[in-house]
Amino acid sequence: MHEQNTDEASERDRAQSLLSATEASDAKQVSEILDPLPFSEALREVLLLPQDERDTVFQIVPVQLAAELIGEAPNDLAVELVERLDPDRAAIILEKLGSDVQADVISELGEADAEAILSEMDEDDAADVRRLSAYEDGTAGGLMMSEVFKFSVKETVGKVLRDFASADDDFERYRGQHPYITDDEGRPVGVVSLRGLLTAKRSEPLSAIMVAPITAHVDMLLEDLEDLFEEHPFLGIPVIDASGVLVGVVSRSAVASAVLERAETESLKRQGVVGDELRSMPVWLRSRRRLAWLSTNILLNIIAASVISAYEQTLSAVIALAVFLPMVSDMSGCSGNQAVGVTMRELSLGLVKPIDAFRVWVKEISVGVINGITLGIMIGLVAWIWKDNPALGLVIGAALALNTMLAVSIGGVVPLVLKRIGQDPAAASGPLLTTITDMAGFFFVLSFATLMMPWLI
Incomplete structure (x- = not known):
C-alpha cells in the first residue's frame, strides 16, 4: 500500500x-x-x-x-x-x-x-x-504503406548489401520487409530473404536467389488479407494495382490492428457507443453521440413496457411473476446475443451473405430448440421448487423456451436483413434484439399466466 x-x-x-x-x-x-x-x-x-x-x-x-x-x-x-x-x-x-x-x-x-x-x-x-x-x-490499399523495400531485377547481391551498409538508418521505415525485386515496369517478380542475401556470392544477380512473391491486390478485403497472413508466415505482403505494378506493402501488424479495431468498433456499436469515443474528446460531442442511442432506446423500452401494462391484472394477481420476468428476458437476450455474435463474425469473414438468411435461421433454430427446452426445464424446476407451484414452473419454463427460440432466430437473421437493406448490422442488431426479446418474453409469461390463472392463485 x-x-x-x-x-x-x-x-x-x-x-x-x-x-x-x-x-x-x-x-x-x-x-x-x-x-x-x-x-x-x-x-x-x-x-x-x-x-x-x-x-x-x-x-x-x-x-x-x-x-x-x-x-x-x-x-x-x-x-x-x-x-x-x-x-x-x-x-x-x-x-x-x-x-x-x-x-x-x-x-x-x-x-x-x-x-x-x-x-x-x-x-x-x-x-x-x-x-x-x-x-x-x-482493403489492402487502405491498409498499405507506400514505402517499399525494392530493388531492380538487374542488381546484384553485393549492390544490395552495400546499400544496407550505407543507408541502414533509412531501412528502419520498412518495418522488417524482405527486399522485393521488380522488373523494368515496376511489377514484382521476386522476393529474397535477408539470409539468402548474406549467404550468396556478392556477384550473383538477385534473379538467381529470388523466389516468386505472394501478392495482394489493392482491393483485397480485410478478411481475405487475414486469411492470407494465416496461410503464410510473412511480416508483409507486396500490394499491386490493376496493372500489376508494386504500389505498396501491407504489414501483418496493420492487418491485425485493423481486425482488432473492427471487432472493438462493432462491440462498442452494440453497446451504443458510436465512433471511437475517448474521454479526452469534447463533452458535447460525446454527449451527442451517446444520446443518439439512448433517446432511441427510450422509445424501444416504452414498447416493451406497454406489454406489461396490458397485463397489469395478471401481474397483480400473481406477484411471483415479477421475479421471473427479467430472468426470462435476460436469458433469452443472452442467447440472442450469441447468435448475433456468430452472424457478425461470419459476415466479417465473408462466410455468409444476406441471401443465406433462411439457411442461417435453420441452423440457429436447431440450436435454439435444444437450448430453449433445456433452459426452460431448468428455470421451470427452479420456479416450481422456489414458489411450490408446478403451474408457475410450467408458465416460466414454456415462456423461456419459446423466447429463446425467438431470440436466436432474430439474432441470427436480423444482421443479414439489416445488411441487405443497407443498415449497419453492428449498430442496429442490439436494440432490435433487446426490444423484441423483452417484449416477447413479457408477452409469453403474462399471456401463459393469464391462461393458467386458475392454477396459479
Missing part, C-alpha cells in the same frame, strides 16, 4: 511538473518529462492537460516526439490533435510518420484542413498520401 501511494504521489508530481513546464512553454523541460516514458504513458500524461496546454505540447516538443505521440493515439484522437496544429507544424510532424498513418489522418480531416497540410508537405510525400487516401478502408 505504501508503494502504491508513493507511485501515485510521483505521478501527481510529474503531472504538476508537466503542467508548469507547459504553461511556461519550456520545451526542454517538457521533453525531459515525457522522453523517459513509454509512448502510451507519455500520451496519457499529455491528455490529462487542459486543452490549451495540450496544444502547446505538440507545438513545442521535438518533431519526432510529437510524431510518436500522434502515432500512438487512436485514429480519431490523432485527427483531432493534428487539426488543432498550424498546417506547417502538422506537415512536419506527419512526415515523420509512415505513409499509411499519414493517409489515415489526412483522409479524416476536412477538405480545407487536409489541403492546407498537404501543401506544406514534400511534393512526393503529399502525392503518396493523396493516392493512399483514395483507397477504401478495410
